[in-house]
Amino acid sequence: RFPIQRKLKLAQVHKQRKAKRKKLFISRVLAMATNTQDQQSQAGRHQEVGHKSLLQSDALYQYILETSVYPREPEPMKELRELTAKHPWNLMTTSADEGQFLNMLLKLINAKNTMEIGVYTGYSLLATALAIPDDGKILAMDVNRENYELGLPVIQKAGVAHKIDFKEGPALPVLDQLVEDEKNHGSFDFIFVDADKDNYLNYHKRLIELVKVGGLIGYDNTLWNGSVVAPPDAPLRKYVRYYRDFVMELNKALAVDPRIEICMLPVGDGITLCRRVK
Ligand code: SAM
Ligand code: CA
Known part of the structure:
Protein backbone atom coordinates (compact mmCIF):
# COMPACT_ATOMS: atom_id res chain seq x y z
CA ARG A 1 0.00 0.00 0.00
CA PHE A 2 2.78 2.33 0.87
CA PRO A 3 4.37 2.54 -2.59
CA ILE A 4 0.96 3.12 -4.21
CA GLN A 5 0.10 5.85 -1.69
CA ARG A 6 3.47 7.48 -2.34
CA LYS A 7 2.92 7.23 -6.09
CA LEU A 8 -0.50 8.89 -5.70
CA LYS A 9 0.98 11.61 -3.52
CA LEU A 10 3.75 12.25 -6.08
CA ALA A 11 1.21 12.41 -8.88
CA GLN A 12 -0.85 14.89 -6.87
CA VAL A 13 2.21 17.11 -6.18
CA HIS A 14 3.13 16.92 -9.88
CA LYS A 15 -0.41 17.92 -10.86
CA GLN A 16 -0.41 20.85 -8.42
CA ARG A 17 2.96 22.10 -9.71
CA LYS A 18 1.76 21.85 -13.31
CA ALA A 19 -1.39 23.83 -12.45
CA LYS A 20 0.77 26.46 -10.71
CA ARG A 21 3.09 26.75 -13.74
CA LYS A 22 0.07 27.06 -16.03
CA LYS A 23 -1.41 29.79 -13.82
CA LEU A 24 1.92 31.67 -13.81
CA PHE A 25 2.20 31.36 -17.58
CA ILE A 26 -1.34 32.71 -18.08
CA SER A 27 -0.74 35.63 -15.71
CA ARG A 28 2.49 36.52 -17.57
CA VAL A 29 0.74 36.42 -20.93
CA LEU A 30 -2.05 38.58 -19.51
CA ALA A 31 0.46 41.04 -18.08
CA MET A 32 2.22 41.31 -21.44
CA ALA A 33 -1.08 41.86 -23.23
CA THR A 34 -2.09 44.54 -20.74
CA ASN A 35 1.26 46.28 -21.10
CA THR A 36 0.91 46.30 -24.85
CA GLN A 37 -2.61 47.66 -24.49
CA ASP A 38 -1.30 50.33 -22.11
CA GLN A 39 1.44 51.30 -24.55
CA GLN A 40 -1.04 51.38 -27.41
CA SER A 41 -3.55 53.47 -25.47
CA GLN A 42 -0.65 55.72 -24.39
CA ALA A 43 0.29 56.28 -28.01
CA GLY A 44 -3.36 56.83 -28.96
CA ARG A 45 -3.86 59.15 -26.01
CA HIS A 46 -1.07 61.48 -27.06
CA GLN A 47 -2.54 61.71 -30.52
CA GLU A 48 -6.01 62.21 -29.15
CA VAL A 49 -5.40 64.85 -26.51
CA GLY A 50 -2.38 66.46 -28.09
CA HIS A 51 -0.61 68.67 -25.60
CA LYS A 52 -3.02 68.23 -22.80
CA SER A 53 -1.68 65.27 -20.87
CA LEU A 54 1.70 63.80 -20.16
CA LEU A 55 0.29 61.93 -17.16
CA GLN A 56 0.19 58.17 -16.60
CA SER A 57 -3.42 57.86 -17.70
CA ASP A 58 -6.32 59.90 -19.00
CA ALA A 59 -8.33 58.89 -15.95
CA LEU A 60 -5.78 60.51 -13.65
CA TYR A 61 -5.80 63.72 -15.66
CA GLN A 62 -9.59 63.73 -15.72
CA TYR A 63 -9.54 63.26 -11.95
CA ILE A 64 -7.42 66.42 -11.53
CA LEU A 65 -9.72 68.40 -13.80
CA GLU A 66 -12.94 67.22 -12.21
CA THR A 67 -11.76 67.30 -8.59
CA SER A 68 -9.83 70.51 -8.35
CA VAL A 69 -9.84 72.47 -11.60
CA TYR A 70 -13.34 72.68 -13.06
CA PRO A 71 -15.14 73.22 -9.73
CA ARG A 72 -12.89 76.23 -9.01
CA GLU A 73 -12.61 77.62 -12.53
CA PRO A 74 -13.81 81.24 -12.67
CA GLU A 75 -16.98 81.59 -14.79
CA PRO A 76 -15.34 83.74 -17.53
CA MET A 77 -12.52 81.22 -17.94
CA LYS A 78 -15.08 78.43 -18.30
CA GLU A 79 -16.95 80.47 -20.89
CA LEU A 80 -13.74 81.20 -22.82
CA ARG A 81 -12.66 77.55 -22.63
CA GLU A 82 -16.01 76.39 -24.02
CA LEU A 83 -15.97 79.02 -26.74
CA THR A 84 -12.42 78.05 -27.72
CA ALA A 85 -13.34 74.34 -27.81
CA LYS A 86 -15.50 75.09 -30.87
CA HIS A 87 -12.59 76.71 -32.73
CA PRO A 88 -10.76 74.55 -35.30
CA TRP A 89 -7.33 75.27 -33.76
CA ASN A 90 -8.42 74.52 -30.20
CA LEU A 91 -5.43 72.22 -29.71
CA MET A 92 -3.39 75.42 -29.18
CA THR A 93 -5.27 76.60 -26.11
CA THR A 94 -3.76 76.48 -22.63
CA SER A 95 -5.34 73.65 -20.63
CA ALA A 96 -7.59 74.44 -17.67
CA ASP A 97 -5.15 72.95 -15.13
CA GLU A 98 -2.31 75.06 -16.52
CA GLY A 99 -4.57 78.12 -16.43
CA GLN A 100 -5.22 77.45 -12.75
CA PHE A 101 -1.51 77.00 -12.15
CA LEU A 102 -0.60 80.28 -13.88
CA ASN A 103 -3.30 82.14 -11.99
CA MET A 104 -1.97 80.96 -8.63
CA LEU A 105 1.68 81.48 -9.58
CA LEU A 106 1.04 85.10 -10.56
CA LYS A 107 -0.70 85.76 -7.26
CA LEU A 108 2.12 84.09 -5.33
CA ILE A 109 4.75 86.33 -6.89
CA ASN A 110 2.54 89.44 -6.72
CA ALA A 111 3.01 90.01 -10.43
CA LYS A 112 1.91 93.39 -11.71
CA TYR A 120 -4.63 82.76 -29.45
CA THR A 121 -8.17 83.20 -27.98
CA GLY A 122 -6.78 84.37 -24.64
CA TYR A 123 -7.21 81.61 -22.06
CA SER A 124 -3.79 82.10 -20.41
CA LEU A 125 -4.21 85.85 -20.93
CA LEU A 126 -7.46 85.80 -18.96
CA ALA A 127 -5.86 83.62 -16.24
CA THR A 128 -3.18 86.33 -15.99
CA ALA A 129 -5.58 89.28 -16.16
CA LEU A 130 -7.69 87.81 -13.35
CA ALA A 131 -4.63 87.25 -11.16
CA ILE A 132 -2.91 90.62 -11.34
CA PRO A 133 -4.16 93.74 -9.51
CA ALA A 161 -9.69 94.12 -20.56
CA HIS A 162 -8.26 97.47 -19.38
CA LYS A 163 -5.15 95.64 -18.13
CA ILE A 164 -4.32 94.36 -21.63
CA ASP A 165 -2.24 96.13 -24.25
CA PHE A 166 -2.59 93.90 -27.32
CA LYS A 167 -0.06 94.26 -30.12
CA GLU A 168 -0.75 92.51 -33.40
CA GLY A 169 2.33 91.24 -35.22
CA PRO A 170 5.50 89.26 -34.62
CA ALA A 171 6.83 89.62 -31.09
CA LEU A 172 10.55 89.85 -31.86
CA PRO A 173 10.61 93.43 -33.27
CA VAL A 174 8.51 94.61 -30.29
CA LEU A 175 11.04 93.05 -27.91
CA ASP A 176 13.90 94.71 -29.80
CA GLN A 177 12.17 98.04 -29.40
CA LEU A 178 11.64 97.46 -25.69
CA VAL A 179 15.28 96.46 -25.17
CA GLU A 180 16.45 99.66 -26.89
CA ASP A 181 14.94 101.73 -24.10
CA GLU A 182 16.83 101.14 -20.88
CA LYS A 183 13.89 102.05 -18.73
CA ASN A 184 12.24 98.78 -19.77
CA HIS A 185 15.17 96.74 -18.49
CA GLY A 186 14.25 94.63 -15.48
CA SER A 187 10.70 95.97 -15.58
CA PHE A 188 8.62 92.79 -15.99
CA ASP A 189 7.55 90.59 -13.08
CA PHE A 190 6.32 87.74 -15.26
CA ILE A 191 6.56 86.78 -18.93
CA PHE A 192 4.70 83.85 -20.48
CA VAL A 193 6.08 82.58 -23.78
CA ASP A 194 3.69 80.39 -25.76
CA ALA A 195 4.28 81.10 -29.44
CA ASP A 196 6.67 80.07 -32.25
CA LYS A 197 9.01 77.53 -30.67
CA ASP A 198 11.76 78.16 -33.25
CA ASN A 199 12.13 81.66 -31.82
CA TYR A 200 12.26 80.83 -28.10
CA LEU A 201 16.02 81.24 -27.89
CA ASN A 202 15.79 84.58 -29.71
CA TYR A 203 13.11 85.63 -27.23
CA HIS A 204 15.23 84.47 -24.31
CA LYS A 205 18.14 86.71 -25.37
CA ARG A 206 15.86 89.75 -25.11
CA LEU A 207 13.56 88.68 -22.28
CA ILE A 208 16.42 88.10 -19.88
CA GLU A 209 17.07 91.85 -20.11
CA LEU A 210 13.43 92.78 -19.70
CA VAL A 211 12.46 90.57 -16.75
CA LYS A 212 13.46 91.90 -13.35
CA VAL A 213 15.98 90.09 -11.17
CA GLY A 214 13.79 87.77 -9.09
CA GLY A 215 11.11 87.80 -11.81
CA LEU A 216 9.92 84.82 -13.84
CA ILE A 217 9.83 83.78 -17.47
CA GLY A 218 7.64 80.75 -18.25
CA TYR A 219 8.45 78.90 -21.46
CA ASP A 220 5.53 76.73 -22.47
CA ASN A 221 5.49 73.33 -24.22
CA THR A 222 9.02 72.41 -23.22
CA LEU A 223 8.17 68.69 -23.19
CA TRP A 224 6.74 69.10 -26.67
CA ASN A 225 4.11 66.38 -26.58
CA GLY A 226 6.64 63.99 -25.05
CA SER A 227 8.64 64.06 -28.29
CA VAL A 228 11.81 65.26 -26.54
CA VAL A 229 12.45 61.62 -25.63
CA ALA A 230 11.15 60.02 -28.84
CA PRO A 231 13.65 57.87 -30.78
CA PRO A 232 14.87 59.48 -34.04
CA ASP A 233 12.69 57.19 -36.19
CA ALA A 234 9.51 57.63 -34.11
CA PRO A 235 6.40 58.47 -36.14
CA LEU A 236 5.75 62.09 -35.20
CA ARG A 237 3.37 64.59 -36.69
CA LYS A 238 5.20 66.91 -39.08
CA TYR A 239 4.99 70.05 -36.94
CA VAL A 240 5.94 68.12 -33.79
CA ARG A 241 9.05 66.81 -35.55
CA TYR A 242 9.91 70.22 -36.98
CA TYR A 243 9.83 72.10 -33.67
CA ARG A 244 11.26 69.29 -31.55
CA ASP A 245 14.90 70.18 -32.18
CA PHE A 246 14.26 73.82 -31.29
CA VAL A 247 12.57 72.83 -28.04
CA MET A 248 15.43 70.48 -27.16
CA GLU A 249 17.98 73.17 -27.98
CA LEU A 250 16.13 75.61 -25.74
CA ASN A 251 15.97 73.07 -22.89
CA LYS A 252 19.74 72.51 -23.12
CA ALA A 253 20.48 76.24 -23.21
CA LEU A 254 18.23 77.02 -20.23
CA ALA A 255 19.78 74.20 -18.21
CA VAL A 256 23.23 75.82 -18.38
CA ASP A 257 22.26 79.51 -18.30
CA PRO A 258 23.87 80.99 -15.15
CA ARG A 259 21.56 84.04 -15.20
CA ILE A 260 18.55 81.94 -14.22
CA GLU A 261 17.35 79.24 -11.86
CA ILE A 262 15.00 76.83 -13.58
CA CYS A 263 12.22 74.42 -12.79
CA MET A 264 10.65 72.27 -15.49
CA LEU A 265 7.14 71.22 -14.57
CA PRO A 266 5.07 68.50 -16.25
CA VAL A 267 1.98 70.72 -16.26
CA GLY A 268 0.12 70.78 -19.58
CA ASP A 269 2.76 70.09 -22.21
CA GLY A 270 5.57 71.07 -19.87
CA ILE A 271 6.40 74.56 -18.65
CA THR A 272 9.89 75.68 -17.72
CA LEU A 273 9.97 78.44 -15.15
CA CYS A 274 13.09 80.58 -15.22
CA ARG A 275 13.81 82.88 -12.31
CA ARG A 276 16.30 85.59 -13.18
CA VAL A 277 19.06 85.69 -10.60
CA LYS A 278 21.51 88.12 -12.26
N1 SAM B 1 -1.40 81.15 -24.82
C1 SAM B 1 -2.46 80.83 -25.74
C2 SAM B 1 -3.68 80.31 -24.99
O1 SAM B 1 -3.67 80.25 -23.76
O2 SAM B 1 -4.65 79.95 -25.65
C3 SAM B 1 -2.04 79.85 -26.79
C4 SAM B 1 -1.04 80.39 -27.77
S1 SAM B 1 -0.90 79.41 -29.22
C5 SAM B 1 -0.16 77.95 -28.64
C6 SAM B 1 0.43 80.15 -30.11
C7 SAM B 1 0.12 81.53 -30.65
O3 SAM B 1 1.34 82.14 -31.04
C8 SAM B 1 -0.78 81.55 -31.85
O4 SAM B 1 -1.95 82.28 -31.60
C9 SAM B 1 0.05 82.23 -32.94
O5 SAM B 1 -0.69 83.09 -33.77
C10 SAM B 1 1.07 82.99 -32.13
N2 SAM B 1 2.34 83.29 -32.82
C11 SAM B 1 3.01 82.51 -33.69
N3 SAM B 1 4.13 83.12 -34.09
C12 SAM B 1 4.18 84.31 -33.45
C13 SAM B 1 5.09 85.39 -33.42
N4 SAM B 1 6.20 85.37 -34.18
N5 SAM B 1 4.81 86.45 -32.65
C14 SAM B 1 3.70 86.50 -31.89
N6 SAM B 1 2.79 85.50 -31.86
C15 SAM B 1 3.03 84.42 -32.63
CA1 CA C 1 1.12 76.17 -24.96
Whole structure:
Protein backbone atom coordinates (compact mmCIF):
# COMPACT_ATOMS: atom_id res chain seq x y z
CA ARG A 1 0.00 0.00 0.00
CA PHE A 2 2.78 2.33 0.87
CA PRO A 3 4.37 2.54 -2.59
CA ILE A 4 0.96 3.12 -4.21
CA GLN A 5 0.10 5.85 -1.69
CA ARG A 6 3.47 7.48 -2.34
CA LYS A 7 2.92 7.23 -6.09
CA LEU A 8 -0.50 8.89 -5.70
CA LYS A 9 0.98 11.61 -3.52
CA LEU A 10 3.75 12.25 -6.08
CA ALA A 11 1.21 12.41 -8.88
CA GLN A 12 -0.85 14.89 -6.87
CA VAL A 13 2.21 17.11 -6.18
CA HIS A 14 3.13 16.92 -9.88
CA LYS A 15 -0.41 17.92 -10.86
CA GLN A 16 -0.41 20.85 -8.42
CA ARG A 17 2.96 22.10 -9.71
CA LYS A 18 1.76 21.85 -13.31
CA ALA A 19 -1.39 23.83 -12.45
CA LYS A 20 0.77 26.46 -10.71
CA ARG A 21 3.09 26.75 -13.74
CA LYS A 22 0.07 27.06 -16.03
CA LYS A 23 -1.41 29.79 -13.82
CA LEU A 24 1.92 31.67 -13.81
CA PHE A 25 2.20 31.36 -17.58
CA ILE A 26 -1.34 32.71 -18.08
CA SER A 27 -0.74 35.63 -15.71
CA ARG A 28 2.49 36.52 -17.57
CA VAL A 29 0.74 36.42 -20.93
CA LEU A 30 -2.05 38.58 -19.51
CA ALA A 31 0.46 41.04 -18.08
CA MET A 32 2.22 41.31 -21.44
CA ALA A 33 -1.08 41.86 -23.23
CA THR A 34 -2.09 44.54 -20.74
CA ASN A 35 1.26 46.28 -21.10
CA THR A 36 0.91 46.30 -24.85
CA GLN A 37 -2.61 47.66 -24.49
CA ASP A 38 -1.30 50.33 -22.11
CA GLN A 39 1.44 51.30 -24.55
CA GLN A 40 -1.04 51.38 -27.41
CA SER A 41 -3.55 53.47 -25.47
CA GLN A 42 -0.65 55.72 -24.39
CA ALA A 43 0.29 56.28 -28.01
CA GLY A 44 -3.36 56.83 -28.96
CA ARG A 45 -3.86 59.15 -26.01
CA HIS A 46 -1.07 61.48 -27.06
CA GLN A 47 -2.54 61.71 -30.52
CA GLU A 48 -6.01 62.21 -29.15
CA VAL A 49 -5.40 64.85 -26.51
CA GLY A 50 -2.38 66.46 -28.09
CA HIS A 51 -0.61 68.67 -25.60
CA LYS A 52 -3.02 68.23 -22.80
CA SER A 53 -1.68 65.27 -20.87
CA LEU A 54 1.70 63.80 -20.16
CA LEU A 55 0.29 61.93 -17.16
CA GLN A 56 0.19 58.17 -16.60
CA SER A 57 -3.42 57.86 -17.70
CA ASP A 58 -6.32 59.90 -19.00
CA ALA A 59 -8.33 58.89 -15.95
CA LEU A 60 -5.78 60.51 -13.65
CA TYR A 61 -5.80 63.72 -15.66
CA GLN A 62 -9.59 63.73 -15.72
CA TYR A 63 -9.54 63.26 -11.95
CA ILE A 64 -7.42 66.42 -11.53
CA LEU A 65 -9.72 68.40 -13.80
CA GLU A 66 -12.94 67.22 -12.21
CA THR A 67 -11.76 67.30 -8.59
CA SER A 68 -9.83 70.51 -8.35
CA VAL A 69 -9.84 72.47 -11.60
CA TYR A 70 -13.34 72.68 -13.06
CA PRO A 71 -15.14 73.22 -9.73
CA ARG A 72 -12.89 76.23 -9.01
CA GLU A 73 -12.61 77.62 -12.53
CA PRO A 74 -13.81 81.24 -12.67
CA GLU A 75 -16.98 81.59 -14.79
CA PRO A 76 -15.34 83.74 -17.53
CA MET A 77 -12.52 81.22 -17.94
CA LYS A 78 -15.08 78.43 -18.30
CA GLU A 79 -16.95 80.47 -20.89
CA LEU A 80 -13.74 81.20 -22.82
CA ARG A 81 -12.66 77.55 -22.63
CA GLU A 82 -16.01 76.39 -24.02
CA LEU A 83 -15.97 79.02 -26.74
CA THR A 84 -12.42 78.05 -27.72
CA ALA A 85 -13.34 74.34 -27.81
CA LYS A 86 -15.50 75.09 -30.87
CA HIS A 87 -12.59 76.71 -32.73
CA PRO A 88 -10.76 74.55 -35.30
CA TRP A 89 -7.33 75.27 -33.76
CA ASN A 90 -8.42 74.52 -30.20
CA LEU A 91 -5.43 72.22 -29.71
CA MET A 92 -3.39 75.42 -29.18
CA THR A 93 -5.27 76.60 -26.11
CA THR A 94 -3.76 76.48 -22.63
CA SER A 95 -5.34 73.65 -20.63
CA ALA A 96 -7.59 74.44 -17.67
CA ASP A 97 -5.15 72.95 -15.13
CA GLU A 98 -2.31 75.06 -16.52
CA GLY A 99 -4.57 78.12 -16.43
CA GLN A 100 -5.22 77.45 -12.75
CA PHE A 101 -1.51 77.00 -12.15
CA LEU A 102 -0.60 80.28 -13.88
CA ASN A 103 -3.30 82.14 -11.99
CA MET A 104 -1.97 80.96 -8.63
CA LEU A 105 1.68 81.48 -9.58
CA LEU A 106 1.04 85.10 -10.56
CA LYS A 107 -0.70 85.76 -7.26
CA LEU A 108 2.12 84.09 -5.33
CA ILE A 109 4.75 86.33 -6.89
CA ASN A 110 2.54 89.44 -6.72
CA ALA A 111 3.01 90.01 -10.43
CA LYS A 112 1.91 93.39 -11.71
CA ASN A 113 3.75 94.16 -14.93
CA THR A 114 3.52 91.13 -17.23
CA MET A 115 3.95 90.07 -20.84
CA GLU A 116 2.52 87.27 -22.95
CA ILE A 117 3.85 86.11 -26.31
CA GLY A 118 1.23 83.96 -28.07
CA VAL A 119 -2.36 84.79 -27.13
CA TYR A 120 -4.63 82.76 -29.45
CA THR A 121 -8.17 83.20 -27.98
CA GLY A 122 -6.78 84.37 -24.64
CA TYR A 123 -7.21 81.61 -22.06
CA SER A 124 -3.79 82.10 -20.41
CA LEU A 125 -4.21 85.85 -20.93
CA LEU A 126 -7.46 85.80 -18.96
CA ALA A 127 -5.86 83.62 -16.24
CA THR A 128 -3.18 86.33 -15.99
CA ALA A 129 -5.58 89.28 -16.16
CA LEU A 130 -7.69 87.81 -13.35
CA ALA A 131 -4.63 87.25 -11.16
CA ILE A 132 -2.91 90.62 -11.34
CA PRO A 133 -4.16 93.74 -9.51
CA ASP A 134 -6.57 96.22 -11.06
CA ASP A 135 -3.70 98.52 -12.10
CA GLY A 136 -1.63 95.59 -13.39
CA LYS A 137 -0.54 95.40 -17.04
CA ILE A 138 -0.15 92.71 -19.69
CA LEU A 139 1.68 93.44 -22.90
CA ALA A 140 0.12 90.74 -25.12
CA MET A 141 1.43 89.90 -28.58
CA ASP A 142 0.16 87.71 -31.36
CA VAL A 143 0.41 87.71 -35.13
CA ASN A 144 -3.30 86.90 -35.25
CA ARG A 145 -5.76 89.51 -33.96
CA GLU A 146 -8.84 87.62 -35.15
CA ASN A 147 -8.46 84.85 -32.59
CA TYR A 148 -7.80 87.34 -29.81
CA GLU A 149 -10.99 89.16 -30.77
CA LEU A 150 -12.95 85.93 -30.52
CA GLY A 151 -12.24 85.75 -26.80
CA LEU A 152 -12.17 89.52 -26.18
CA PRO A 153 -15.91 89.91 -25.35
CA VAL A 154 -15.50 87.37 -22.53
CA ILE A 155 -12.42 89.22 -21.23
CA GLN A 156 -14.34 92.51 -21.39
CA LYS A 157 -17.32 90.98 -19.56
CA ALA A 158 -14.91 89.79 -16.86
CA GLY A 159 -13.92 93.45 -16.35
CA VAL A 160 -10.20 92.95 -16.94
CA ALA A 161 -9.69 94.12 -20.56
CA HIS A 162 -8.26 97.47 -19.38
CA LYS A 163 -5.15 95.64 -18.13
CA ILE A 164 -4.32 94.36 -21.63
CA ASP A 165 -2.24 96.13 -24.25
CA PHE A 166 -2.59 93.90 -27.32
CA LYS A 167 -0.06 94.26 -30.12
CA GLU A 168 -0.75 92.51 -33.40
CA GLY A 169 2.33 91.24 -35.22
CA PRO A 170 5.50 89.26 -34.62
CA ALA A 171 6.83 89.62 -31.09
CA LEU A 172 10.55 89.85 -31.86
CA PRO A 173 10.61 93.43 -33.27
CA VAL A 174 8.51 94.61 -30.29
CA LEU A 175 11.04 93.05 -27.91
CA ASP A 176 13.90 94.71 -29.80
CA GLN A 177 12.17 98.04 -29.40
CA LEU A 178 11.64 97.46 -25.69
CA VAL A 179 15.28 96.46 -25.17
CA GLU A 180 16.45 99.66 -26.89
CA ASP A 181 14.94 101.73 -24.10
CA GLU A 182 16.83 101.14 -20.88
CA LYS A 183 13.89 102.05 -18.73
CA ASN A 184 12.24 98.78 -19.77
CA HIS A 185 15.17 96.74 -18.49
CA GLY A 186 14.25 94.63 -15.48
CA SER A 187 10.70 95.97 -15.58
CA PHE A 188 8.62 92.79 -15.99
CA ASP A 189 7.55 90.59 -13.08
CA PHE A 190 6.32 87.74 -15.26
CA ILE A 191 6.56 86.78 -18.93
CA PHE A 192 4.70 83.85 -20.48
CA VAL A 193 6.08 82.58 -23.78
CA ASP A 194 3.69 80.39 -25.76
CA ALA A 195 4.28 81.10 -29.44
CA ASP A 196 6.67 80.07 -32.25
CA LYS A 197 9.01 77.53 -30.67
CA ASP A 198 11.76 78.16 -33.25
CA ASN A 199 12.13 81.66 -31.82
CA TYR A 200 12.26 80.83 -28.10
CA LEU A 201 16.02 81.24 -27.89
CA ASN A 202 15.79 84.58 -29.71
CA TYR A 203 13.11 85.63 -27.23
CA HIS A 204 15.23 84.47 -24.31
CA LYS A 205 18.14 86.71 -25.37
CA ARG A 206 15.86 89.75 -25.11
CA LEU A 207 13.56 88.68 -22.28
CA ILE A 208 16.42 88.10 -19.88
CA GLU A 209 17.07 91.85 -20.11
CA LEU A 210 13.43 92.78 -19.70
CA VAL A 211 12.46 90.57 -16.75
CA LYS A 212 13.46 91.90 -13.35
CA VAL A 213 15.98 90.09 -11.17
CA GLY A 214 13.79 87.77 -9.09
CA GLY A 215 11.11 87.80 -11.81
CA LEU A 216 9.92 84.82 -13.84
CA ILE A 217 9.83 83.78 -17.47
CA GLY A 218 7.64 80.75 -18.25
CA TYR A 219 8.45 78.90 -21.46
CA ASP A 220 5.53 76.73 -22.47
CA ASN A 221 5.49 73.33 -24.22
CA THR A 222 9.02 72.41 -23.22
CA LEU A 223 8.17 68.69 -23.19
CA TRP A 224 6.74 69.10 -26.67
CA ASN A 225 4.11 66.38 -26.58
CA GLY A 226 6.64 63.99 -25.05
CA SER A 227 8.64 64.06 -28.29
CA VAL A 228 11.81 65.26 -26.54
CA VAL A 229 12.45 61.62 -25.63
CA ALA A 230 11.15 60.02 -28.84
CA PRO A 231 13.65 57.87 -30.78
CA PRO A 232 14.87 59.48 -34.04
CA ASP A 233 12.69 57.19 -36.19
CA ALA A 234 9.51 57.63 -34.11
CA PRO A 235 6.40 58.47 -36.14
CA LEU A 236 5.75 62.09 -35.20
CA ARG A 237 3.37 64.59 -36.69
CA LYS A 238 5.20 66.91 -39.08
CA TYR A 239 4.99 70.05 -36.94
CA VAL A 240 5.94 68.12 -33.79
CA ARG A 241 9.05 66.81 -35.55
CA TYR A 242 9.91 70.22 -36.98
CA TYR A 243 9.83 72.10 -33.67
CA ARG A 244 11.26 69.29 -31.55
CA ASP A 245 14.90 70.18 -32.18
CA PHE A 246 14.26 73.82 -31.29
CA VAL A 247 12.57 72.83 -28.04
CA MET A 248 15.43 70.48 -27.16
CA GLU A 249 17.98 73.17 -27.98
CA LEU A 250 16.13 75.61 -25.74
CA ASN A 251 15.97 73.07 -22.89
CA LYS A 252 19.74 72.51 -23.12
CA ALA A 253 20.48 76.24 -23.21
CA LEU A 254 18.23 77.02 -20.23
CA ALA A 255 19.78 74.20 -18.21
CA VAL A 256 23.23 75.82 -18.38
CA ASP A 257 22.26 79.51 -18.30
CA PRO A 258 23.87 80.99 -15.15
CA ARG A 259 21.56 84.04 -15.20
CA ILE A 260 18.55 81.94 -14.22
CA GLU A 261 17.35 79.24 -11.86
CA ILE A 262 15.00 76.83 -13.58
CA CYS A 263 12.22 74.42 -12.79
CA MET A 264 10.65 72.27 -15.49
CA LEU A 265 7.14 71.22 -14.57
CA PRO A 266 5.07 68.50 -16.25
CA VAL A 267 1.98 70.72 -16.26
CA GLY A 268 0.12 70.78 -19.58
CA ASP A 269 2.76 70.09 -22.21
CA GLY A 270 5.57 71.07 -19.87
CA ILE A 271 6.40 74.56 -18.65
CA THR A 272 9.89 75.68 -17.72
CA LEU A 273 9.97 78.44 -15.15
CA CYS A 274 13.09 80.58 -15.22
CA ARG A 275 13.81 82.88 -12.31
CA ARG A 276 16.30 85.59 -13.18
CA VAL A 277 19.06 85.69 -10.60
CA LYS A 278 21.51 88.12 -12.26
N1 SAM B 1 -1.40 81.15 -24.82
C1 SAM B 1 -2.46 80.83 -25.74
C2 SAM B 1 -3.68 80.31 -24.99
O1 SAM B 1 -3.67 80.25 -23.76
O2 SAM B 1 -4.65 79.95 -25.65
C3 SAM B 1 -2.04 79.85 -26.79
C4 SAM B 1 -1.04 80.39 -27.77
S1 SAM B 1 -0.90 79.41 -29.22
C5 SAM B 1 -0.16 77.95 -28.64
C6 SAM B 1 0.43 80.15 -30.11
C7 SAM B 1 0.12 81.53 -30.65
O3 SAM B 1 1.34 82.14 -31.04
C8 SAM B 1 -0.78 81.55 -31.85
O4 SAM B 1 -1.95 82.28 -31.60
C9 SAM B 1 0.05 82.23 -32.94
O5 SAM B 1 -0.69 83.09 -33.77
C10 SAM B 1 1.07 82.99 -32.13
N2 SAM B 1 2.34 83.29 -32.82
C11 SAM B 1 3.01 82.51 -33.69
N3 SAM B 1 4.13 83.12 -34.09
C12 SAM B 1 4.18 84.31 -33.45
C13 SAM B 1 5.09 85.39 -33.42
N4 SAM B 1 6.20 85.37 -34.18
N5 SAM B 1 4.81 86.45 -32.65
C14 SAM B 1 3.70 86.50 -31.89
N6 SAM B 1 2.79 85.50 -31.86
C15 SAM B 1 3.03 84.42 -32.63
CA1 CA C 1 1.12 76.17 -24.96
